[in-house]
Amino acid sequence: MRDEDEIVRESAGGPYRQIVARGVSRRDFLKFCSAMAAVLGLSGTFAGKIAEAIEKAERPILVWLEFQDCAGNTEALLRATKPTIAEIVLDVLSVDYHETIMAPAGKQAEKSLEDVVKNHKGKYIACVEGSIPLKDNGVYCCVGGRSAIDIAKEVCGNALATIAVGTCATSGGIPAAAPNPTGAIGVKQALPNVTVLNLTGCPMNVENLTATVVHFLTFGGLPATDSIGRPLFAYGERIHDHCERRAHYDAGQFVKQWGDEGHRQGWCLYEMGCKGPETFGNCPVVKYNEGTSWPVQAGHGCIGCFQPEFWDKMTPFYRRLPKVPGFGVEVTADKIGAGVAAVAAVGVAAHRIARAIRGKQDKKEDTE
Amino acid sequence: MEKRIYVWEAPVRVTHWISVFCLVTLALTGVYIGNPFITATSADQYIMGWVRFVHFVAAYIFVVNLAVRIYWSFAGNKYATWKALFPFSQERIITLFRQMSFYALISTKPPQEIGHTPLGGIVYFLILVLCGISAITGFALFSLYNPAGPMHILFGWVFSLAAIATVRLIHHLIMWFLIYFVIVHIYVVLFLDSVEKNGLLSSIFDGYKFVEEEKTN
Structure with missing residues (x-):
């Protein structure tokens, strides 16, 4: 329960008055201003400017x-x-x-x-x-x-x-x-x-x-x-480029299956369909819930929710590449690719055989 | 009487083999980047890092090589010309149909061509387009590491046409199309070489073909 006075104090004046009224120390307030300068990509000297602005701000x-x-x-x-x-x-x-x-x-x-x-x-x-x-x-x-x-x-x-x-x-x-x-x-x-x-x-x-x-x-x-x-x-920058697991990506250490040794070691989730390389955001830097964690830290790949239309463009979430339009979701681009390559090889062989037969017929006709 | 004539000039042959080298390198490293099948045994290794580096260097070489070949299609002899990719004169279209009927095993005699055949020209044009799309999507994906950089200024527009994941899929699928091309290309060369017996296969090494006298004019 808050007393009347406090409510009056809170409703009067700008944000800073209220921050003070809530019992936040000056030191903590300035720490917050520095953190905000960092999130905004400004130099530390802006902390003072931010503090000043918040102090003066109207509601x-x-x-x-x-x-x-x-x-x-x-x-x-x-x-x-x-x-x-x-x-x-x-x-x-x-x-x-x-x-x-x-x-x-x-x-x-x-x-x-x-x-x-x-x-x-x-x-x-x-x-x-x-x-x-x-x-x-x-x-x-x-x-x-x-x-x-x-x-x-x-x-x-x-x-x-x-x-x-x-x-x-x-x-x-x-x-x-x-x-x-x-x-x-x-x-x-x-x-x-x-x-x-x-x-x-x-x-x-x-x-x-x-x-x-x-x-x-x-x-x-x-x-x-x-x-x-x-x-x-x-x-402004890609999740992949600030990911704490990036070193494992560059080294070539990848989680192959949920719960495997690599997963327990905190290796890169690239092969599990992590969309960090396709997504722009500051998740690895600022994290969530007061910097507690974020999806990749928790062991799950990024699903690219910061990108427009992620539900259509980033699925399947647990595959590296999207599905090929016109094919079922279980068929990967590589299966289709290899299938068509096999057809091409068989076609080529069939052509050669057919030509050989045709060639013989021709020779016969010529000699007759 | 057969005459030995110089068809493929040195720049044509050299750019051909550099393309082969780059495409093989790009496909092998690209497959690894898409599906890293080798796992590092320690975090000190840099397997993905090196594979990507090789992929990027090969990509630059491929594009510069392509540019040289395009230049030579204006500067080179009549067999190297860009006009070979657009066989739409009446005479070329007739040859095109004769060629197709030969491949469809309707006729057994291939039309004798010294330079690119009409069908070959059309296919090479499509391959050029595919390589172009592959290069553009590749450089666009490469540029993502620095969206404020010059690469992204040059290629970032790609992502206003398609989502990043879609661009990656396109880049990946083009590799498969190029593999089909390589299968058919090698087959056709071996096939024609055995049928025409005009030194087609060796011509990409030494540049010379053997053509019947009356055809050479």
Whole structure:
């Protein structure tokens, strides 16, 4: 239970006041700022600048929309083992609308969204989780009687910036997997004229959302992005190139079967279909759950969830190469290749024999 | 009377054999990269590292070699010309049909050709396209280690056409297509050499073919 005073203190002033009110020491706060500078790929000298920015920051308003999703990114946002500074920084965003965690329900809840759009037009940040279905006029995802595309147009269209969190919101994700029955697409595809930052991942790494918010508070804008709108600080390099198992890859030490000797020794999961070489992300560096672990550290290959349409493009997850279109999933590219090579060899031999027979006939005809 | 004529100039023969060497090296190392069948006994080894290095060096040699051959298709003699890959004149098309009827065992006499045959030209053009796609997808995959680097600026556009995993599959499948080509190519050379008896097989070593006098003009 918190006393009245504390609540008053918390609601007054910007993020820093609240961080102090929560009992975080100055030292821990600066440590957090240095860590954020590192995640953003900035030099250590920026820690001071970040600290200054957070100290001065006004409470930014944020609305969180959920469309065709599983609330996995909400879980990533809310995961709480202990209250971290990152969590508080995210907390101090004035989250005025979030279906999963807000207190009001029904008409009242929808009213808070309307209020934000009306009163803070062009000033709030919109986070979108989940894909937007367009088929059949978008009937497959409606909130309060309005279709997802309708809500997104209004809320994202009037926002300062939109952050698409998770692979569903960035490229359609699992709802958009073949045959995509609802015509699901990502936010940027649905609203090409809106400023959208894509934080892919299934779920996205909340450290990257925190860093994006910190970047926003420090520099007053969104970070530099790659060709598909993902911030370079998080998606600028390949998982494979920062993997802790990379040395085993270069050496030639590979896990051949789950639970074999190599697997127990922590060798490379390349042959088990790890998609680290196909995936851009900072998972090996920042990890998950406050740097506890990440899939490859836990002994499972990457499934490439940071890449667009990973459900279609990265499968089969436990094979090196995707399946060849038109062939069954059990048939690998190499089986098809070797099969056709055998046919070619047999064809060549058959041709030679046929020609030899034909040649003899010919000679006979000539002599007759 | 048969006449000995110089068909394949030195650059044609040298680039041919460098291509052979590169394709064999690229296929062997490529198979290992796709499916590393040798396991290192200690972490001090660098098997995948060296195999990839050899693959990349062979790739560079292959591409430069290809560029030299393309240059020679403009600078070389009439048998080395790029025009051989586009046999679409009336005369060449007639030869093409005669050639196909020979391969289909309808006729037993092959049309006598000194340089590339029309069918050969078409196949070599397709192989050139395949090698081009293989090189582009290969360099694109290679560029992933540094998405800010010049290689990615040159080849990164590939990934706006296809996902990285799909590009890898394409690169892999092209190897198989080239293997089919090699099987058929070697067979056809041996076959024609035995039927035509014009020194076709030895011509890729010494450049000379034996042609009946009236054909040489």
